[in-house]
Amino acid sequence: MARRAAATKTAGVKRPARKSVPAGSNAPQFTRDEELFAFRDMLLIRRFEEKAGQMYGMGLIGGFCHLYIGQEAVVTGIKMASRDGDAQITGYRDHGHMLSMGLDPNGVMAELTGRAGGLSKGKGGSMHMFSNEHRFYGGNGIVGAQVSLGTGLAFASKYKGENTVAITYFGDGAANQGQVYESFNMAKLWNLPVVYVIENNKYAMGTSVERASAQTDFSQRGLSFDIPGEQVDGMDVRYVREAAERALEHARSGKGPYILEMLTYRYRGHSMSDPAKYRTKDEVQTMRSERDPIEQVRKRLIENGWADEEALKEIDKQVRAVVKQAEDFATSAPEPDASELWTDIVLA
Secondary structure: OHHHHHHOHHHOOOOOOOOOOOOOOOOOOOOHHHHHHHHHHHHHHHHHHHHHHHHHHOOOOOOOOOOOOOOHHHHHHHHHHOOOOOEEEOOOOOHHHHHHOOOOHHHHHHHHOOOOOOOOOOOOOOOOOOEOOOOEOOOOOOOOHHHHHHHHHHHHHHHHOOOOOEEEEEEOOHHHOHHHHHHHHHHHHOOOOEEEEEEEOOEEOOEEHHHHOOOOOHHHOOHHHOOOEEEEEOOOHHHHHHHHHHHHHHHHHHHOOEEEEEEOOOOOOOOOOOOOOOOOHHHHHHHHHHHOHHHHHHHHHHHOOOOOHHHHHHHHHHHHHHHHHHHHHHHHOOOOOHHHHHOOOOOO
16 A cells, blocks of 8 residues: 555545445545546546657657557456455556556656666657556556466466455457467366456457457457456446456455456557557547546546546646656666576576
8 A cells, every 4th residue: 555655645635445335326436535536537548649640740768559448347346346465467558557556657667668767767659568566466468468477477377375356458459369368278177366448449450440350349258268358338437446446356356267358448549650540530539528437537537526627637737747856767778788688588
């Protein structure tokens, strides 16, 4: 807890206590502190990714770069439900996951620009960052590979008696990979403490789920292995947190794996090189105007009298300052020394 609180100090809010859902409520309810925490966390991810997109366009970030804009409620809600010590692993759309786990924005941005101050010393780039200290294991460039690795993290947790859960994120495209089902089988066979989070943002690269998947309800993909699952409104951080609490309790209590399909949406292309011509501008604009995860929280804060526009603008100002500091650090830090080519590797 101390590590998480210190990591989010710049956002100016402590991780809030949980609140039960009032009887008769149609949606999970957040306290004022919980709403503010979610607002800051998601806004940090949004502003960071917007800046990363700008820097990529300026040639300051090379290689691949996959932005998380639109999907912020997923990692924020799950982090609110998780415990310190729970491991997380994801694919190449990973910046938001790292920020939500409390990794230093300076180190994340410096890794994007390939600088020595980056989380992987500038050698991993956008898709290959990790932090053993925070139990974040990537950032993996091979589609679906993180599912097997996340299952291995769960095996290690059970073997060591750690009482932790491996939270394993992957997308709707990766859900059709063979190693996913090998992992499901092993996870249920040994009742491993793993929660599989399928971030269904509707498009695998440029292919809609309807064109590529015979079964588009990904929460049901574990039924043949006796793995329970559920679909969740991944654009509302309250539903994400509530579902994640159920799933994590299930896994942590020794009942084995659990699948959460997060119905979410990315506003940008698959990567920075994707013009996203496979969908209409109206589709994207409708999601932005009607379902944006940050705007939903903003609206509730104002309607409940918990914050006014000036207070929320001040939070945005603070977040932008954190992102600007990360940009400055990432563009002024030195590049890795040539000797780093021979570190952190195993020679056969």
